[in-house]
Amino acid sequence: MSNPVLDAIFERRSIRQYTAEPVSDEQLAVILKAAQESPSARNGQPWHFSVVTNQELIKEINDAACAELGKQGGFYANVTDIFYQAPVVIFISAESGNNNWVTLDCGIASQSIALAAHSIGLGTVILGLPGMAFASGRAAEFAKKLGFPEGSEFSIAIALGKPAASKEPHPINDGHVSYIK
Numbered sequence: 001m002s003n004p005v006l007d008a009i010f011e012r013r014s015i016r017q018y019t020a021e022p023v024s025d026e027q028l029a030v031i032l033k034a035a036q037e038s039p040s041a042r043n044g045q046p047w048h049f050s051v052v053t054n055q056e057l058i059k060e061i062n063d064a065a066c067a068e069l070g071k072q073g074g075f076y077a078n079v080t081d082i083f084y085q086a087p088v089v090i091f092i093s094a095e096s097g098n099n100n101w102v103t104l105d106c107g108i109a110s111q112s113i114a115l116a117a118h119s120i121g122l123g124t125v126i127l128g129l130p131g132m133a134f135a136s137g138r139a140a141e142f143a144k145k146l147g148f149p150e151g152s153e154f155s156i157a158i159a160l161g162k163p164a165a166s167k168e169p170h171p172i173n174d175g176h177v178s179y180i181k
Helices: 004-011 025-036 055-072 102-119 131-145
Strands: 047-052 088-095 123-127 152-161
Touching: 004 102, 025 047, 025 088, 025 102, 047 102, 055 131, 088 102, 102 123, 102 152, 131 152
Parallel strands: none
Antiparallel strands: 047 088, 088 152, 123 152
16 A cells, blocks of 8 residues: 555654755745644644754754763763754753643654655654753753743754665564454
8 A cells, every 4th residue: 555645654764864955944834834733632732843953052952962871871872963963953842741641742743743854855863862951950041042932841852954865764573563353
């Protein structure tokens, strides 16, 4: 079975290498409209989208997150670039303590962003690691710089831009599906 929606889902990849080509205002408008059309629990729309092209701010958040990761050691200890030099990062913040569905709602919106970007020739990677910057003790500072609404906190981020490389599809583990009849 094939159709444009399924094709986008099956073809989209997490991109971790971008060109320096800017993302146009028109492209961002389409992507953000797709995000805002995402379903949310009781149509609460708990999200706020901060679209960042300021590379100095992206680097500042990157460096704070990487410093926190370095303190933890292990797999992420030597990570130096969580945004993969993407020309745009969309930070999604959400009302803190609102309800149990906020995280899910923001995840759905991030998938809408990823699929919309793919459909217009852009690449994305959905990121949780920027949350480490907010765990560094600088949450209020970064929330202010990113224009988070009062009472909101970081939920998830999406790096996006023109892909400089692609990758093969990941293997699918069919063992993660159960059919109960």
